[in-house]
Amino acid sequence: MTYDLILAGGGLANGLIAWRLKQQRPELRVLCIEEQTHLGGNHTWSFHEGDLTTEQHQWLQPLVVQRWATYDVHFPQRSRRLNSGYASITSERFAEVIEPALGDALLTGRRITELTPNGVVLDSGERLEARAVIDGRGVQATPHMVLGQQAFLGQLLRLQAPHGLTAPIIMDARVAQSEGYRFVYVLPFSADTLLIEDTHYVDQHSFTSDQLRQHITDYAGAHGWEIAECLREEQGVLPITLAGDFAGFWREAAGQPRSGLRAGLFHCTTGYSLPHAVRLAEWIAAQPTLHSDSLDVGIRAIAQHAWQSQRFYRLLNRMLFLAGRPSNRWQVMQRFYGLSEGLISRFYAGRSTLADKLRVLTGKPPVPVNEAVKAAVRYLPKHYQARHHLPKHNEN
Ligand SMILES: Cc1cc2nc3c(=O)[nH]c(=O)nc-3n(C[C@H](O)[C@H](O)[C@H](O)COP(=O)(O)OP(=O)(O)OC[C@H]3O[C@@H](n4cnc5c(N)ncnc54)[C@H](O)[C@@H]3O)c2cc1C
Known part of the structure; x- marks a missing residue:
């Protein structure tokens, strides 16, 4: 069987593309292939209200686990509440909603070992063909970008008592600074649960996971929050682009359509990719034909525009x-x-x-x-x- 589209990797970008196509172009034969047992990995993806249009908020709504009307920031000489909404999607909810919607358009637990614009080879040796393959297998090292890092570890903590926070703290920089810019990020998910992330903007991160965990424990302790248990942990090192050669970066793809971080579609300062992923999913669903050549040209133009505008x-x-x-x-x-x-x-x-x-x-x-x-x-x-x-x- 030849598919119309194979989505290589079932993370944020390709998961949204698959879901949007299922909603808007159900006649297409799409297959999304993810090596893990579930879509979406282990993330809390957050975004600002102003990042998306009203229509985009609407179609994303089933994925949103929490919305807040305001958020706070704290610095040594400035604390401020911003009257601007913030929202979070968890990868659990992402999988819960999108997996059943995709049905047999999703193949999990299978690793792609080779990939071309028109086919993939699975770890079993099986080859699958498609009019187009989009490579959304996450960030890839490249010599064409000069990157710093946003390294962080987050823990979803259940506390012994209510924490009293009513809004997220997007940045609390009232913490010891070291090799680079450090802040703590706090999302109040319920009266007694908090996601606390220790975040470092550094050239090359050197903290061990245990040191980051200790920072979180210290931060909770300093606020009088007694930890009952850690419910979940997530960790990341996001690329922060300092400079680069976009043409060289895209030449590496050699005609292979890409999505998500692999296509360079992320905010250069925050490393966040959700708004880009939403827009790309909409753009793909609006294409009259999904051929690898036209997808490559179109996605390259989108990525180039994103690069120039940043x-x-x-x-x-x-x-x-x-x-x-x-x-x-x-x-x-x-x-x-x-x-x-x-x-x-x-x-x-x-x-x-x-x-x-x-x-x-x-x-x-x-x-x-x-x-x-x-x-x-x-x-x-x-x-x-x-x-x-x-x-x-x-x-x-
Ligand atoms: C812990 C964490 C928290 C983040 N928080 C935010 C946030 O709050 N807001 C935001 O906008 N961004 C956030 N980001 C940044 C960015 O948006 C995410 O990394 C996002 O998941 C990137 O999307 P993607 O689709 O490019 O890649 P991914 O979501 O990483 O998806 C890639 C997928 O490809 C699969 N894969 C890889 N290789 C193969 C293979 N050979 N065969 C089959 N499957 C394969 C992987 O298992 C994975 O599921 C966060 C990143 C991390 C790591």
């Missing part, structure tokens, strides 16, 4: 990673969170205006902007520097 975020990342002293980098975010709610919401949605960008850079940024601009050149891949006759300040 140039400013890569500059911000260099301020966070490369300029000034590591122990002072939290000041970049403290200052940022003093700006208007609209600007902050557009930043997370990846829709900053020129006025927003100027506003972030004018005044007295806590780390030297010049240093961050120049750092682009220093950290670009060597072959990219040579090809573009660098140094000059034109990181793309």
Whole structure:
């Protein structure tokens, strides 16, 4: 049998594509192949209300386990409540909703060992053909991107008593800083359960999982929250893009349509990919034909646009990673969170205006902007520097 579309990997991006196609194009023969026993892995995927349109919120609603109307941030010299909504999807709910909807369009527990734009080979040796294959097997190392890391470990904790929080804390930077920008992220899921994540923006993370667990225990202790049990744990190292060569990155794909992190479709500063994944799922469902060539060209154009429109975020990342002293980098975010709610919401949605960008850079940024601009050149891949006759300040 030849499928219309094979989705290689059943994570966030491909899971949403499969689900959206099932809803809107049920006539298509789609197969989503995931090596784990369930779709979605082990994540809590969160997003800001302003990241999605009303229609997107509607079709995602069955996946949402919690919504909050506001969120808080805390820095040594600034605490603020933002009147902007925040929501979370868990991978458990993702699997509960999408797996039955896909039915026999889902194959789990099978590893893909080879992949081309028109077919995959499974670990059993079986070969499956399709008009198009989309590779959504998650992030892949590349020499064409200069990346920092957002390394974190989160624990869903049941407490002995109610914690008293009514809103998530997206950043609590009132914690010891070390090699880079560190903050704690807290989501109150019920009166006595919290997801607490210890997060580090670093060049290369060096903390062990046990050290991150200890940070969480210490943070809970400092707030008087007595831990009854740890219900779940999740961990990640997300790519934070400082600079790169988009054309080189995409050439690696060699005509293979991609999705999700593998397509570079994520917010350069937060590493979050959910809004991009939602938009890509909608775009794919709207295509009259799903041929590998046209998908490759179309997804490349989407990824290129995402890359170009995030140039400013890569500059911000260099301020966070490369300029000034590591122990002072939290000041970049403290200052940022003093700006208007609209600007902050557009930043997370990846829709900053020129006025927003100027506003972030004018005044007295806590780390030297010049240093961050120049750092682009220093950290670009060597072959990219040579090809573009660098140094000059034109990181793309
Ligand atoms: C713990 C964690 C929390 C995160 N929180 C957020 C958040 O709050 N908001 C947000 O927007 N982003 C978040 N992210 C970042 C990003 O959105 C996620 O990493 C997201 O899951 C990426 O989606 P993806 O589809 O590209 O890859 P993934 O979701 O990682 O999916 C890849 C899938 O491919 C499968 N696979 C890999 N190789 C094979 C193979 N050979 N054969 C078959 N299957 C294979 C994997 O098992 C996996 O299920 C988080 C990341 C992590 C790690």
